[in-house]
Amino acid sequence: MISLLPVIFLGFFLGMRHATDPDHVVAVATIVSRQRSVKHAWLIGLFWGLGHSLTISAVGAAIVLFSLVIPPRLGLTMELAVGLMLIVLGILNLTGMVNWINQNLRFTAGDEGVLHSHPHSHGVLVHTHAHVHLPPAQHATAPGASLQDDPMAPPRGAFGRLLGHLGLYQILRPLVVGVVHGLAGSAAIALLVLTTIRNPYWAVAYLLAFGGGTIAGMMLITAVIAVPFAYSGQRFKRLNRGLATISGLVSVGFGLFIAYEIGFVNGLFTGHARWTPR
Numbered sequence: 001m002i003s004l005l006p007v008i009f010l011g012f013f014l015g016m017r018h019a020t021d022p023d024h025v026v027a028v029a030t031i032v033s034r035q036r037s038v039k040h041a042w043l044i045g046l047f048w049g050l051g052h053s054l055t056i057s058a059v060g061a062a063i064v065l066f067s068l069v070i071p072p073r074l075g076l077t078m079e080l081a082v083g084l085m086l087i088v089l090g091i092l093n094l095t096g097m098v099n100w101i102n103q104n105l106r107f108t109a110g111d112e113g114v115l116h117s118h119p120h121s122h123g124v125l126v127h128t129h130a131h132v133h134l135p136p137a138q139h140a141t142a143p144g145a146s147l148q149d150d151p152m153a154p155p156r157g158a159f160g161r162l163l164g165h166l167g168l169y170q171i172l173r174p175l176v177v178g179v180v181h182g183l184a185g186s187a188a189i190a191l192l193v194l195t196t197i198r199n200p201y202w203a204v205a206y207l208l209a210f211g212g213g214t215i216a217g218m219m220l221i222t223a224v225i226a227v228p229f230a231y232s233g234q235r236f237k238r239l240n241r242g243l244a245t246i247s248g249l250v251s252v253g254f255g256l257f258i259a260y261e262i263g264f265v266n267g268l269f270t271g272h273a274r275w276t277p278r
Contacts, residue, residue, distance in 0.1 A: 004202055011206040015213020018185075019049070019221055023082055026247075026254050027177050028218065030089045031170075032226045033247040034098050036233045041226030044174045045219035051178025052185075052218070053211025059186035060193070060207045064200050070187045072275035076268040078183045079275075083258030085180050090251030093244060101169045178218075188277035 018024075028048055032041045062068050092098050189210065190203075197203040232240040263269040 004205060007197065007202055007206050008209040011209030012213035012216075015053075015210040015215075016217035016220075017213075018189075018210070019214050019217030023086065023254065023258065024181060024218070025221060025225075026251055027086060027089060027181065028174070028222050029225050030086070030093050030247045030251040031174055031177070032222050033093060033229055033244040035226050036230050038223050038226045038230055040170070041230075042219045042223040044170060045222030046215060047171055048174035048178040048181075048222070049211075049215030049218040051175040052182040053178075053214055055179050055182025056186050056189060056214070057204075057207050057211050059183065060190035061204045063187065063190035064194060064203045064207070070277075072273045073268065075187055075275040075277060076262050076266055076273055078180075078187075080259060080262040080268060081180050082184045083255045083262060085177060086251045086255030086258065088255075089177070090248040090253075090255060093248035093251065185278075191277055 028045060031044055031048075035041050035044070063070075092101075189207070193203045193206055197206055229240060229243060232243060266275060267273045
């Protein structure tokens, strides 16, 4: 009889291997190609893995526990969404829209900052103090002001500072991309679990461990991919732009290949849908 611990270890290991699938690597390479920090890259991998694992766990558990059946057209549509998403990611990278979005979707105010004052009263005595709201890396207060009491201050702690530097768009993008990838792969993973693990609760435990392995694997992959981009961004700007352009072109090309395969080879656009979860 198979015990639970080996099932969890197997799920974690296969989850790490799952993170290396070509469409996953192409997607995160396109996302981190504009990053100049390895720390920010592994954070992007964390959010991608969270989005992927949440979907895999939720949809996979529903298939395992309630014997849900996904129609072929719906399954093909979920896989087509991966191809379309890769095309969009590549176009955003090639057109430079990523930089514009990063600059306009952040946790704090713009780079120029805003100088203003707050009144405080102590009994009958009223006084004001001025401070400047800047991005997380530059936030400063006037003499006598307390950063702890500032409601506009960036999140505290090392993780909070990383979030502040990363920006809202760079958090939401990998999360959404991970969710889309999870939708496309959840049926295949759940069906594989059903054929090997008869106990439904153990199967759900496997899916959770699989998700944890995917998160760990994606964090490692994004950190490794980010190294040449971070290194070239600091020393060889032309090389860095070339690497970012290549990643965008690969993303668009791979997305078009997936869309063609799903739409015409597997018949989503021709009315003869043939879907094998993978």
